[in-house]
Each structure stands twice: as structure tokens, then as C-alpha cells.
Amino acid sequence: MQTPRHALTVDNVIFGFDDGELKVLIVKHGEGESRGRWGLPGDWLKEGETLEQAASRVLLDRTGVRDIFLEQLHAFSEVERHPGERIITVAFFALVRSDAHVLSVGKSELDARWVNVRETPELIFDHGSILSKALARLKHKVRHEPIGFNLLPEKFTLFELQRLYEAVLDITLDKPNFRRKMMKMNLLVSTDEKQSGVSYRAANLYRFDLKVYRELTQQGFVFEV
Numbered sequence: 001m002q003t004p005r006h007a008l009t010v011d012n013v014i015f016g017f018d019d020g021e022l023k024v025l026i027v028k029h030g031e032g033e034s035r036g037r038w039g040l041p042g043d044w045l046k047e048g049e050t051l052e053q054a055a056s057r058v059l060l061d062r063t064g065v066r067d068i069f070l071e072q073l074h075a076f077s078e079v080e081r082h083p084g085e086r087i088i089t090v091a092f093f094a095l096v097r098s099d100a101h102v103l104s105v106g107k108s109e110l111d112a113r114w115v116n117v118r119e120t121p122e123l124i125f126d127h128g129s130i131l132s133k134a135l136a137r138l139k140h141k142v143r144h145e146p147i148g149f150n151l152l153p154e155k156f157t158l159f160e161l162q163r164l165y166e167a168v169l170d171i172t173l174d175k176p177n178f179r180r181k182m183m184k185m186n187l188l189v190s191t192d193e194k195q196s197g198v199s200y201r202a203a204n205l206y207r208f209d210l211k212v213y214r215e216l217t218q219q220g221f222v223f224e225v
């Protein structure tokens with residue numbers, strides 16, 4: 001009996017947050033049947049490479065970022081997910097700070113850009129389903145773990161933090177209630193600094209208490225809206 005052969009790839013759902021919008025990185029393919037169409041950044045699993053190493057490589061190639069939040073999402077193995085041959089992909093999702101990356105295009109790609117996660121064009125194959133599953137995972141995480149450290153600049157305003165939660169959960173939050181909950185966690189530390197270069201009244205800047213952040217990441221919490 002002949003042993004069946006399946007190709008294996010990794011696909012990355014790379015989330016970013018900029019100007020109050022949750023964004024995802026998409027790339028326009030430059031080769032093969034999907035040439036000229038948009039999809040998630042990914043690549044073949046190389047010989048002697050683990051799935052995590054492959055996903056980290058794809059992330060580094062597209063953003064120039066190392067050692068950031070990267071988590072395995074799910075294996076997608078539907079028989080007809082790719083035309084022409086059987087390809088199984090393992091998807092990962094990553095969180096990238098808007099001020100800590102340099103976007104670049106892969107060697108087999110025509111373009112790469114950040115788009116609002118809820119305004120993406122039609123994606124190739126089952127990449128739309130992969131994105132939907134990653135967004136659902138992110139929504140769950142924001143309710144049970146702190147994620148702002150991975151998406152916000154080192155110093156941020158409470159308004160920016162609230163807009164992050166609103167962008168992920170796709171809801172509008174009550175300002176006083178949100179700030180009360182955040183302060184109750186003892187997660188934020190005032191920097192005694194204010195915004196600069198704004199035309200409106202400058203807001204106070206905060207940073208995360210890394211010790212409390214790690215404790216909340218390990219222990220978890222429930223953020224109710």
C-alpha cells in the first residue's frame with residue numbers, strides 16, 4: 001500500500017492596532033493559481049523546521065519582528081481546501097505593535113498591506129475561515145487575558161486602551177465603567193507624562209505593570225461588558 005503524501009504549510013494571522021482600528025496583514029500572491037489574489041502570509045514547512053519555527057520565520061520576513069506574541073491556532077485539513085493537491089495548513093496568530101515593525105513583501109508576493117479586520121477583501125482558499133477563527137480566539141483572549149502589551153505602544157492613553165477593546169470586541173464601551181475596571185486590576189501605571197503634539201487637551205500616559213501583567217496572563221480574569 002502506497003503511503004499517502006500531503007504537503008504541509010503554515011499560515012499566519014497577524015493582527016495589529018492602529019488609529020483605533022484592529023487590522024490584519026494580508027498579501028497579494030504573485031505566483032500560481034492564486035496570483036493577483038489576497039491571502040494570509042504563509043509558506044511551506046521546510047526540511048528540519050518545526051511548525052513554530054516556520055511561523056516565526058514568516059512573521060520575521062513580513063514584519064522584521066522577533067520574539068513577539070505568537071500562538072498556534074488550528075490545523076486546517078479539509079480535503080478540498082486547496083485546488084489541485086492535498087495541502088494541510090497549521091495556522092498561527094500573532095499580535096504586533098504598530099510602532100515596532102517594518103512591513104515587507106515576500107519574494108513570491110506582489111503587495112502586502114494592513115486592512116481593517118472587518119473590511120478585508122475576499123481571501124483565497126479557506127483563509128477567510130482561518131481569519132474568522134483567529135478573530136474569535138482574540139475576542140476570547142481579550143476577555144480573559146491582558147493583550148494590550150502586544151498591540152499598544154509602550155506608553156498609551158486610557159482612551160487608546162478602550163478603543164483597542166472596542167475594536168477587538170466590535171462594541172462600544174461605557175467610558176467611566178471601562179476605566180474603573182482597568183484601574184481595579186492594578187494593571188496600569190501612570191508615567192506622569194501627557195500626550196504631545198495634539199490639538200486637543202493632552203491626556204495622561206500610562207504603561208503596563210509587567211509584574212501584574214504576567215500574573216494576570218497566567219491566572220486569567222473575566223472582563224465583562
